[in-house]
Amino acid sequence: MPRIYTSELIGVRQDVVDEILLLNPYQIPIISALGLGGSNDTDVAISTKHEWFEDQLFDTKAVVTTAVAATDTQIVVASLEPFRSNLVIKHNDELMLVTAVDTTTNKITVTRGLSSTTPGAIAAGDILEAMFVYGVEGSDARDGRYKARVPVSNITQIFDDTVDITGTAEAVQQYGMDDLYESEKQKKQLELALQLEKAIISGLPFNDGNTRMMRGIRNFIQTNVVDAGGADLSLDMINDLAQSIYQVGGFKDGGNYTVMVGAHQKRVISNLLSDKLLLQRTDDVRGNTVKTIVTDFGEFDITLDINLNPDELIITDVNRMRILPLRGRGFGHTYLGKKGDSTQGQVLGEYTFEFKQEKAHGRLKGLK
Incomplete structure (x- = not known):
């Protein structure tokens, strides 16, 4: 059913976050898993520089x-x-x-x-x-030590596009389409959601005052990064990466870990144990896929994300990540009305990405 935009709606911002969250999760798996924040006052960024503090124990x-x-x-x-x-x-x-x-x-x-x-x-x-x-009975209190919390930050990034429908396009009958403007708005929402998903993974920090780009997962992970040197992915590689995370305390709070891969490495994982499958004579189904991988350090669901490089694998804790809108700046649509012979509207959102305790995550790169 067509949606009617009248002059009373010009300049009125309508929230479209719920519409974006209904998009195909295979296209935006991280956004689908984390949501887009904004549910309460602690679920938003209040400045273009979003800062949080992380506790760390003394090295041992x-x-x-x-x-x-x-x-x-x-x-x-x-x-x-x-x-x-x-x-x-x-x-x-x-x-x-x-x-x-x-x-x-x-x-x-x-x-x-x-x-x-x-x-x-x-x-x-x-x-x-x-x-x-070295505790001695009856001794005085030993000198105390204090390790300050470490500030970590990210910046907000604007994602916007314009719906622009000419008068001719509105007048021409569109096959299978009741409302061309609404259809184009939905496409813009998908395009911007895909851009946000890419920024969450691949973003590099940039800020010149009016233009800002956020840091993404790949840039945040610095400690547990392993270069495979062109070797084939193996279960030992995944286990070794999980061990690196374990040794710095990554699994001490349990977490909600997932293995993120692109299409190529997803096929490699599915084929890793293909020779171990046992088929019954009456089984007329062939082929296999892996949805969960079991390591010595836990079972991890596998997330397929088209935005990852074909030569990388990332182990990350969903519980240590948040997508946050700048307060009042979650994805929304503003109808701009007629401009000459066109009808226009704007879809815009401003978001940042919170990624806690980078040592609790890991990345394999340079895979064949």
């Missing part, structure tokens, strides 16, 4: 930079963050007690062979791991 491991003998009691490390006085640390099977920390030389002083463990040589590149504090 550091790399030794200079080799030491089994009798040495001073060790130079790349980072002093894990260490404090009266802390028990571990190298292989040896326990040591940190007695001093020198911030000038990045050197810690230790008592070797704590608790009757055997001291050993420590090579450059070896890892020292903080275990626990």
Whole structure:
């Protein structure tokens, strides 16, 4: 049924978010999974620069930079963050007690062979791991430590297009179409939703004042990025990437993880275990597909997204992502009325993307 636009509607903005969320989820899988925000005052951005803060625990491991003998009691490390006085640390099977920390030389002083463990040589590149504090009955409160929350931000990006129907186009009968203007509006909404989906994945930050582009998933993930060097995707690669996320605490809160791939790698995954299928003689169906992949670190649904590169795979936690509109700027349509011999309207939305704790996500690139 045609929708009637009258002069009273000129300049009136109508929300079209619900219409966009009814689009095919295969075209906009991330938007379909996350929604478009704006449901309450905490589900919107209130500035063109959207900022959030992330808590981080103190590091528990550091790399030794200079080799030491089994009798040495001073060790130079790349980072002093894990260490404090009266802390028990571990190298292989040896326990040591940190007695001093020198911030000038990045050197810690230790008592070797704590608790009757055997001291050993420590090579450059070896890892020292903080275990626990050395608690002494009746001692004073130890000096406290504070690690400030880390600010992370993204910027809003405008997505807009114009519906423009000439008088002739409106007058000519359109086969199978009751309302050309409404049809064109729906197409613009789909096009802008696809643009937002692409920005969420591939966006690179840019801001010159009036023009802004948001950061996307690919740019946010910096820690767990593995270059496959043109090798075929394997289950071991996916397991290794999941392990990298696990080792930095990515799965400690459970999460809602998914494996995102483009069409090519989706076919590769479906073929990984094709030789393991068992078919009954009476089974006249052939072919296989994989919707969930099982790793040593959990089961992950597979999300097919046409906007991913053909040589990449991303493991990401849906619970750590949000799409947020700038307050009052979610996708909407404004009827602009007649302009000469055309009828015009504008579809516009301004959004940003919140991506928390990038270490809890991972990316494989350079796959065959």
